[in-house]
Amino acid sequence: MTVHQVQKGAEEIFHEGNEIGILVCHGFTGTTQSMKPLVEAYAKEGYSIAAPRLKGHGTSPEEMEETTYRDWIQSVESAFQWLEKRCSKVFAVGLSMGGTLALSMAARYDKIAGVVPINAAIDIPAMENIVEQTDDRFIAAIGSDIKKEGIEELAYQRTPVRSIQNLLTLMKEVHDQLAKIHCPIFIFVSEEDHVVPPENSEMVFETVLSEHKELIHLDNSYHVATLDNDQDIIIERSLEFFVMYSNAK
Known part of the structure; x- marks a missing residue:
């Protein structure tokens, strides 16, 4: 193995911090x-x-190719369970497919007190085209x-096509x-996003169907907004969000 x-x-x-x-x-x-950067700001x-x-993820494209979207959901659920044992409320924050996974958690768990998707992926026609048109095992990063x-983002230099197929399945499932x-939701979206x-x-x-929802536009960032020019806006507004809804019943 x-x-x-x-x-x-x-x-x-x-x-391990407070009960939020x-x-x-x-x-x-x-x-x-x-x-x-978000983790450090929240921990502070x-x-x-x-x-x-x-x-x-964070190992090799070949290992990623062997995983499914169910494995990715399980990774997030295990982390959620760690928080659930220690916390009275849990907020979910995610970038791109991480935003998709955060939305999935919010749809399935009442203990999610609020969700903050950042350039979340729900429908990417270009990826459907890739799967339909290529016979390659990997495509460019x-x-x-x-x-x-x-x-620079620490990410794979090659993308497994099989993993794209799993992402498409995940997006459809979460869309539904x-x-x-x-729960309350703060949605961050980059005006220009190439992914x-x-x-x-x-x-x-x-x-x-959230009663409290807001769409926040990021004017000076591309897809990986958490590492981009609007990083401080994301941190500041998401921290405000946590404070606002930590005490809500």
């Missing part, structure tokens, strides 16, 4: 490195944090869509769950 080494910077992050938990989900082919405020490394100069979401069409976030905003 092949043992896959976890890349430096891709490790899972768990921090933040579940932080990274994106497709990415790692916790893309979420670390005293929150308990669980930022899992999704199975098959989709990571590091960042406007800010000199910043959106109307089950009633996930911004219309995805608008679709989420229009479909969820």
Whole structure:
């Protein structure tokens, strides 16, 4: 059995703080490195944090190819269970497919007190075209869509086509769950995104049944907004969100 080494910077992050938990989900082919600025800011405020490394991520594209979207959901659910044992309320935050997974958690678990998707993926026609048109096992990388100069995302340099097929299945499943979401939601969307069409976030905003919902536009970031020019806006507004709904019944 092949043992896959976890890349430096891709490790899972768990921090035991107060009784408010933040579940932080990274994106497709990415790692916790893309979420670390948020994790550090949340931990500094005293929150308990669980930022899992999704199975098959942060090691090799070959290992990712052997995992399914069910494995990714299980990675997030295990982290949620760690928080659930320690916390009275849990918020879910996620970038890209991590936002998709956060939405899935919000649709299925009442203990999710609020959800913060960042450029969440629900419908990506370009990926459907790739699956239909290529016979290749891997395609070029989709990571590091960042406007800010000199910043790189720790992500795979090749993307398994089989994993794209799993992502498409996950997106369809979560799209069908959106109307089950009633908790407060803050949706961040980059005006210019070369991976996930911004219309995805608008679709989420229009479909969820949350009484308290807001769509926040990011004018100076591309897809990996958590590492981009609007990082401080995401941190500041999400922290406000946690405070606002931590005490809500």
